[in-house]
Amino acid sequence: MRSKPLPNIPNEKPANVRAFCGGVVIGQLVKLTRAQSEARHEVPHRLVKAPKSPTTPERQLERAFARHQFLFESEKLRHCASVPLQPLEVEPKPVITPKGQTGCATVIQYREWSDEWRIRTQVETANNLPPQVDGERITETLSQRGAKKIAESCEYMSLKKGGFKTFVTGTFNEAARARIAANETTIQRELSRCMDAMQKMYQRGWTTDKGERVPGHTEGLSYCWVVEVPKNEQGEDNPHIHMLLGWAVPFAQFTNWASRIEGIWGNGYFHMEKIKDCRCAGAYMAKALGYMTKGQEGSQGKVRGNRYGISEPARAPDWVTVGKKQLHAMGQIIADVYDHITQKYGADYRERKQLNKRLDETPKTAKATRYQIGKRLQAVRDKLSSLPIRCNKYQVILKGESAQRTFLSWALGDSNKPPEWLPELPSELAWEPANTPEAKDGHYWRNLEKAYQHRKRQFQELKRQRHAVTDEVCSWMVEQAERFKDAACSAWEEYAYLEFT
Template sequence: MGAIRPHDETKKNDACFRAGFLGSKIQEQPYSEQERELLASGVVKKLPVYDRILGSDKKSSSYDHVSGRKPQHIIEVERSTAHFEKLNQTPEHVREAAARIAEEYSLVNGRKSPTEEMSSRKWRIRSALRVLKRGPSYPVELASAESHFSHDVLYGSTERSTASILNEKGQKNPNESQLAPVSFQIQHREWSGQYRGQLITQTPASSAPDANVGERFTEKLTARSVSKIFSSAAYVSTCHEGFTTFLTLTFNKAQRLRIFGGMTDEYTTLSDERVGAHHPMRFRRNMITRKAGKNERKISAPVCDIAGPYTSIEIQDHAVEMNMNREIMGDYCLLSEKPKNAFTVEKTIETTIGKEVSRLLDGLKKMYQRGWIADHTIQVDEESNAQYCDLKRASVKPHCKAVATEFGPSFTKDDFHYIWVAECPANEDGEPNPHVHVLLKWTVEPHLFSAWAMRCEKIWGHGFAKLERIREPKAAGTYIIKAVGYAAKGDDASQGLVKGNRYSIAKCSRAPSWECIASFEANNITAIIKELGYKLEQWKKPLERSLNRLSYQKSQTIKAKAIAAKQPGTTEDKLKKMQSSIIRLEKQAQKVKQEMKSRQVHVSTENNFSISFDGQDAKQKVDDFLMWAAGARGWSMDCRDMDLSELKVEADELYQSDYVRFKDKRAYWQAVLCDSVPIEPDENEVNYWKSFTADYLEGKLTPMLH
């Protein structure tokens, strides 16, 4: 290194020379007796080299008066600290100017004490350290998505983009519709008098869903299923006087084994013969079907002989192949139609819940429409009012309904209404317990009930059947939903696994579907529905709080009554007062619920694709909603079925002021959202600019003109 650079220049390099890179500074300094002893003992060699460098700054607070020296790194730290304080020190004239302004104008607002500022700074530092130590723990799902999917965001997204079908590889499909894939339909349901606006998405032909294949297994009812059950129950209640009987069906052990895979055990008998524990099987040959000819009926008939010859050439005439004895072997069959497997294995006793319930309902329907004979009746003794069984037979007439024809009234078979839902939860032992809940529109006289129940249970033949009379036919839909333990939101998943159909509704009991009366372009209708849902929910908030309060008071009163009933010395009057209080709270809650439904408009922020209107004025409410949406919120009102341009102009003129107010409000909040965040100045910066103000007021500083 001396050959490359002179020694005096190398010595001036503080980074190498002071660190002892070119030789220990210890050898160049005079040492005290204590330091010499440490050097002789070898302890100093274990210390870092930098800590062994000593200086001679007598002004330092760590000056050693014995040796007259201190460590070099302490000197450098003190020197750097003094230099930093000098650079960040506020000038004296600035402090004086700030104090003078404070005295003249009393600028004391917003000042903070040093103690408070230091405590807040420590709190910020500690919170930051806690965050850094813990690491980011962001939630997987947002607690509320309203900040990202509010109605204001939907208004903005509609203005920026329009709905269209994305073409594959940039090529247009001439078979696709040129209209937008999303439309807003006004639908009507005549039997209930309801109207609704529904957003409909048309699935393009290129995105058709896959066909359902294989066996079906379900774990619970879907929201769509619950909606169909409620609609059908409401339809029967409105148009057919409602369901009147609630039936619960259970399965015995043998039938449960048949449902769960077609099994038997050693105690099961088939056709009076003990079969043992095995799986009864049947092998079915896979047949090839022959296509119908040009002048034949369009049916598929199996070929006479599966072993017939196969050919890869399609033959129009069904030629036959003969062997040496001139015997027909079979029709020619295409090789592509040859079955993959020659035989199919079938479980002869396997069944499903849906099959067994369908068999029962077929038998009950015949009884209902043809009539039946009761083998006994229940009579009441006139003297003792006791019931006794009369073994006389009684004939029950069939159920018929009058139908008007051109020749006069005629009688035909009455409709058989039913709804059934199956479930298979686990029992106390963890075993599956399948059972079925059925709603029927069928009642009998009290003296025929016993014979009717025995006849129904005999037709079922698989276990116990329980019959109950529904006291409120108009609320029959809630019976079956509560029976299967299913909440409207679908959170309860304890219904068990069921193979095949999980529920079924009679054709005559199905509610007629909604009928479309007008179709519009969607435009910004989703944002409008979202805004109305938010307003309706805000209006319902006080009523919901009142309803929750009444529900809590009712539950507490019921608990207090139960406790008081068990305590000795409680009078009957006190219990009656508690019961009257419970009844009063129920009536108040019912009144609040009626008030919540008084608007007769159903819309929610969770579903911005539908809005419905009830009541006698439903049609007028739909018209008002469309006019308000077109005029006050800028909806296009572009109808696909008719020209409504005149109504659009009328709506714009009627709600012009409301639309201008709506646009101004949106523009204001957009400006607030896009405005930059204000930066809070520190104390030194405030004092600096206050000094400029003081100098300007005293005439020492002139403003700069640009």
């Protein structure tokens, strides 16, 4: 008996596959392997076995794809070798907002306590209302806005009140954690109770164990705090707080003062550490909290309610708007300044970041190494702090009125040579403030005007429809309706008479 031949494979071009691999159409190769597979499954049912192919279909596919990859890479190298490597400098088209454009403006603001000017762009969206928030307020990380408020508070305290002087870490023992888990109390409630008692102690004064009277203060206690609820090794919540205090005592009174405050806390340890350099208070909080790195991993834990708080004496006054002008080219100007600062001083910013990382990784026992790193880091910080400008893509902050005047003169197209912290400004990018935008130029008033015009058109249409029907037409319509009613009643009476008689 003859063996059953392999099924015929039609020599047609697949409609859905057009790719080739080394001269073999992928679609046909797949059909070939499928047909051979079917034939191979029929071999056990034959009396005479079919010859075995030395090359399996899978091996054919591997060779085809390998050949295709080799030919593709060879063609790519040949093409790249023939094309000259001449990078083209593409100058992006400047973005200039037409004068009189609604919903956008250049805002000029001033902050007195730091003697800084801020020039930023403001663009209104179609809907300025924030989304409605329902239910409990639960956060997993400290927001960028909260981190910014804490950093501004540290800077304000450093410039105006001598800075924060004590760094505190408060923990919760098992009993306190159990009360929090059972909703008998909250972290914020315990913090409020502790801070109220510390506020009274700060203002009224206190007496040491030796009977020495420590006088109080006239103003309130400056402080800020942040809550963390990470998981411990057992996977349980481990709530604790980090706090900065604008309060310090002499070394002889420190032990008695710290134990007294820890007694006020009453929920566990209340570790207090003196801040040697008040300018680094923000770094203490940022390092302890780790919101830059730990927040991305979600290790700060879920917190119900306020995640941070700042007392009134430590709260930095906000910016005051002193002017609002047309946006025009200011958005492009700020972006160009940001690119210039990044290119000119990028090496210093990178070095500062690397030195901070090395300082964190160096153990505290290596004091000589840490001293050298800190010395170099301070030199880089002083160099960057000497610049009269800080900026991002949407705003510039200028230190002092002189820097503000220099920037505005340069932005208006001053022909003098700009300082090294400003780039060359093309004449077509000169800022034109024009007239001051008013409230009616915003999206809110524009949408309100549209709604008013729509309601006005609706009212006019109803008024037109009402006056289109005169009294004569109305009386005629009433007469026709009465006649139809009478005719219907008459017809019904006649029908009823014929039906029931």
